[in-house]
Amino acid sequence: MSSKIAQAVIGLFAALAVAGAAQASSLKACAVPPSVIPAPAEVPPADQVHTDVPTAAYLLALFWSPESCRAGIPESDKTIQCRSNDFGFTVHGLWPNGPDKVHPRYCKPSPPISAATVLANLCMTPSPWLLQHEWQAHGTCQWDSPEAYFKKARQVRERLNVPDLKPGPNGTMTAGQVRAAFLKRNRGMTADGLNVRVNKDNRLTEVWVCMDLDFKLAACRGGNGTPDPVTVRVTPRR
Incomplete structure (x- = not known):
């Protein structure tokens, strides 16, 4: 040739x-707006500041966005998340977890993150307020900048093949079916590496994906949430 x-x-x-x-x-x-106003810096609650707790594992928390919007939780953005888009799972946050029930949180103060950084991450975490909160509450305990923290969160999220959930005609699935949807799409993932979260009305709110210190899939240290046989209500996408 x-x-x-x-x-x-x-x-x-x-x-x-x-x-x-x-x-x-x-x-x-x-769909994101052409410009955004970053959320103000958060004033950490004094009882949630844990600067000297070592990191023993990591966790990627995934919101089930239809339920976030239905319930109108403070973390959801009413326009970007709930009107302009139709998300399934969105990233709540990447969390360093401690060896026990207390986790690293609010390790150092931080000004508001830049508008450019907010815009760059709205398709992953569609809430300026939540982006600011996650950086301050969790990112400051491990990363030097918001950009580095969200870059790692994106890398972890993109390694996963996150399923869409399609509840039956009665709007329910078992917790086991939710786990099975993840296991089917992610080689090497095990059921004990997923924590299925529901609210007091037994509605699915989140799925936590557990990892070790090398960000490899691992068994959850704090339990697995809702047992497989339990029927949970799953808010459908629009």
Whole structure:
């Protein structure tokens, strides 16, 4: 093969790679405003400041967005999350967990994160307030900047094949079915590495994905939440 032909072939593959990346990126796109106002810096509750607790594991908390919007929880953004988009699971946060029931939190003060950083992460965590909270409450205990923290959260999230949930006609699934949806899509994931969370009305709110100190899937240290046989109510997507 001549050098010109080889160069042409390399150029073609490069173009295809760029096109493929653009397509993949567009599949993850969501509707975001042209500009945002970052949330103000949070004043940490004194009883939640734990600066000297060592990190023993990590956890990626995934909100079931339809329930967040239905319940109108403070963490959800009424426009970006609940009107402009139709999300399934969104990232609540990436959490360093301690060796016991107390976890690292609010390790250092931080000003509001930049508008550019908020915009860059709204398709992952569609709430300016929640982005600020997660950085201050969790990110400051491990990372040097909001950008580094959210970059790691994106990397962890993108390694997972997060399922969409489709409850039956009665709007329910068992907790085991929720776990099975994750296990089916993620090789190496085990049921004891998932914590299925419900509220007082037995509605699915979150799924926590547990990891070790190397961010590899691992058994949850704090239990697995709702047992498999329990029927939970799953708010459907629009």
